[in-house]
Amino acid sequence: QKEVEQDPGPLSVPEGAIVSLNCTYSNSAFQYFMWYRQYSRKGPELLMYTYSSGNKEDGRFTAQVDKSSKYISLFIRDSQPSDSATYLCAMMQAGTALIFGKGTTLSVSS
Amino acid sequence: GAVVSQHPSWVICKSGTSVKIECRSLDFQATTMFWYRQFPKQSLMLMATSNEGSKATYEQGVEKDKFLINHASLTLSTLTVTSAHPEDSSFYICSASSVREAETQYFGPGTRLLVL
Numbered sequence: 001q002k003e004v005e006q007d008p009g010p011l012s013v014p015e016g017a018i019v020s021l022n023c024t025y026s027n028s029a030f031q032y033f034m035w036y037r038q039y040s041r042k043g044p045e046l047l048m049y050t051y052s053s054g055n056k057e058d059g060r061f062t063a064q065v066d067k068s069s070k071y072i073s074l075f076i077r078d079s080q081p082s083d084s085a086t087y088l089c090a091m092m093q094a095g096t097a098l099i100f101g102k103g104t105t106l107s108v109s110s
Numbered sequence: 111g112a113v114v115s116q117h118p119s120w121v122i123c124k125s126g127t128s129v130k131i132e133c134r135s136l137d138f139q140a141t142t143m144f145w146y147r148q149f150p151k152q153s154l155m156l157m158a159t160s161n162e163g164s165k166a167t168y169e170q171g172v173e174k175d176k177f178l179i180n181h182a183s184l185t186l187s188t189l190t191v192t193s194a195h196p197e198d199s200s201f202y203i204c205s206a207s208s209v210r211e212a213e214t215q216y217f218g219p220g221t222r223l224l225v226l
Contacts, residue, residue: 008151043220097169102153103153
């Protein structure tokens with residue numbers, strides 16, 4: 001079993017839809033959880049950062065961490081064509097390397 | 111804040127030549143810098159971690175004599191691909207973290223390398 005599992009998609013939604021992106025993981029020691037957005041041929045951009053369990057909201061984006069289920073989610077409300085990108089989940093323990101999921105490719109059509 | 115730059119953004123070179131890629135933190139001191147490699151439609155693969163003033167720590171399977179990493183200052187790390195071959199063609203991305211935000215990595219825009 002891989003440490004971090006993420007469905008690669010692609011995921012296609014119409015503009016305005018609510019998007020749900022998810023990752024599962026196996027290492028219960030992970031404490032820090034991130035979501036990155038990567039446009040084609042660009043470096044990843046940090047979207048959300050969460051420590052331990054709980055929810056975090058930033059504009060149209062909401063990150064959720066459920067450590068009991070080893071499951072994290074990113075919700076995008078009112079999705080826009082400019083949200084079309086690959087979304088990478090990443091997680092780590094303190095002082096260790098960041099482990100990435102494979103990324104989910106999202107396409108939002110106008 | 112937290113801007114990381116990379117130079118060059120893309121490079122084409124002949125097989126057997128060496129290529130140097132620079133990674134700079136523009137508005138913070140990067141105590142740790144990371145180098146990743148990414149193949150098309152794949153996730154990021156960590157190559158090495160470098161702390162300012164000390165030798166880089168390479169991930170298993172990454173040749174340290176092939177991929178030379180130098181982290182000479184708190185704002186600059188370089189990756190040199192020595193004697194590049196076509197199989198080294200890839201997207202190389204650096205990231206940096208600071209003492210204040212040790213668990214957060216900010217990524218550069220990446221360097222696309224094509225070895226002919």
